[in-house]
Amino acid sequence: MKILVCISNVPDTTTKIRFTGENTSFDSSGVQWVINPWDELSLTRALELRDDPASGVKSVTVIHSGPASAEPTIRKALAIGADDAVRIDSPSGDAYSVAAGIAEVVRSEQYDIILCGVESSDYNGSMVGGMLAEFLEIPSVSGISELNVEGGNVTITRETDEGKEIVSVPLPFAGVVQKGIAKEPRIAAMRGIMMARSKQIRIYESGPEESLTGIKSFEKPPARDACKFIDADNPEQLIDLLQNEAKVI
């Protein structure tokens, strides 16, 4: 059984977000790029499954769609323990074009489980996994907080707005994973970092679909008013302000 983990290359979560060109493009100067946090968790879970002989998972491949500048992030995924990596050589596209490109790769390489993080921490789309499933006409499950595989049988816990559900789904399927899927992201060990250097990142040509969306401009959220401090000995005053000034209680 083979798992494919889709990874996004995103600014480190502590990055101060700035824009250039009169707010038309993201200012990437000085930005540290990392694996999208949810993708890192889904990679971790995929590796845990591969390392468990009972799961039947034999290999974990990571895939990224984007320019060569993302290769350090892909190498990081290899260093963490992925067996193999694919990069679709394309300019950054929207979820639709990315999903169409990944679907092409899946068609030729045949994966059993395809995992995507619930959203990327940059464009917060949460669409790629579901689109991929529809392009491939395979089942998709979202909100996955637990994924267990034993002898080819998949058991999933998904979180809905009403609580949790235990579901099962046949292979192959595409899963959209969120918090809970793995406890802590796996960290690359020195041996992994050394091995990742010599692994090859396989390159595919750009996918068949153009983006259906385009970013016109960015704006920063309006600045908040300065904090009004309330005396710790009179916290009742806070209740008064919340009731009569903010009118939220």
Add this chain to the structure above:
Amino acid sequence: MSVLVYTENQGGRFRKHIFELVSYASETAKMLNSTVTALSTGKVDESELMKLGNYGANRIISVENSLPSGFDNRAYSYVVSEVARKTGATVIILSDNHSGKAIAPGLSVRLKAAVGSGVSRLPVSTEPFVVCKRVFSGNAFAHVVLKTPVRIITLARNSFSCIESAGNPAVERMEIPVDGTLVRTTVREVIPQSGRIQLTDADIVVSGGRGMKAPGNWAPLLELAEGLGAATACSRPVSDEGWRPHEEHAGQTGRIIAPNLYIAVGISGATQHLAGVSSSKYIVAINTDRDAPIFEAAQYGIVGDAMKVLPKLTEAIKKR
């Protein structure tokens, strides 16, 4: 040309955010000189369906029987896409909740329709069709052009208020046969969230961080939450330590929430935490450290010991 809005029910009833969604669809339809069709799936009484008309739905389509009771992403996408085709929808609006996020991608591929997800206000323009959405985990907004003739919007929670407007709808029953091969998800067990208020649905959230010091110290926080009718949340270190269940984790990698009032107790306000809560209308911070970054995000602050402050607040709430 019409606006289609997917109105999901919970046990036969519509929640407040569905009425917000219909209000949003109605305002969008006005921009397009168009009308609103609401699509309901599963069993909902006519009187409940008619409530959608109070927020501007002009037509209500109820698809009762063809869908599996357990949610299946592709089967639901299919039904929404079929109704969109039949009604000639040019804009399809869903909530940015679990089912909306699960339906929108399949819908997009079926209809080759551009998606704006996590949209936080009315379209910026209709020619070209531009929406405004949260990006960089709430640190910015992007104006995104949806370039296709059919467009899909998922509306961020708590980003639009209900607007009453008589839509004078009639309810139409529709049958959309679903091919069994499309339904592949089997629900084995449903674990409803215990009586507590849903975090993503809550108007008020009281949240605890590492400054609470120990899991045994949560009682005063829970009492305040109860007094306010609030949901409870926590920061990442707290859920990582197992002091609180991970479902309560609000932040970039946990739940992204936008309540009217967020009370952060003993939370320093790391960037990753703020990314998950910064869309809240009002933030109150209670922290012993005057220099904690949470006070920069908050409108109201108390520098003090939570163990002393919380009971006084609860008492003041009770006296109200």
